[in-house]
Amino acid sequence: MEDINKIVYVVDDDEIFHFIIRKMLGQQDDNLIVTSFLCAEEALEQLSAVPQPSLPSLIILDMNMDRMNGWDFIEAYRSIQPSLHNNIPIIMCSSSVDVRDLQKVEKTPELMAYITKPLDKNKMKVIEEYL
Structure with a gap:
């Protein structure tokens, strides 16, 4: 483990998801x-x-949110990304198992992974790979 703190942004309109992922990430690091x-x-x-x-170090992004969804976020992120001077890995996390969503994820270079809710230990391992 490094001594330096790593920052994870969790972008999701579900407060319960925030609580769960904080607990699970806190157990990891x-x-x-x-x-x-x-x-x-x-x-x-x-x-x-x-x-x-x-x-x-990582953004965990929900696909389905009010006003601006995960795909809209990625579009907007693309416009500010050059000014950030580094690529921040993004993991999309959603309850959707729609094949079209999975295909869209594969065609989106900013997305490192797609994990479905609810989270479990195996899905947390995917997140840990990018921390």
Whole structure:
């Protein structure tokens, strides 16, 4: 384990999901700071505003949210990504098992993985790979 704190952004409109993922990530790594966003717009504003050393190591993104969904977030992220000076891995997390969604994930280079809700230990291993 590194001494430096790693930051994870969780972008999901479900407060219960935030609680669960905080618990599960907290069991994995004491040096993790989980920053929760209930809407994608707030996460984008934060990404645009934070200094480079404070950028997240990982973004866990819900697909289906009100106002701005996960796909809209990725579109907006693409426009600010060059100013971030590093690629932040994004894992999409959703309850959808629609084949069209899975195909779209495969064609989206910003997405490192797709995991379905509810989370379990095997799905957490996927997240850990990118921390």
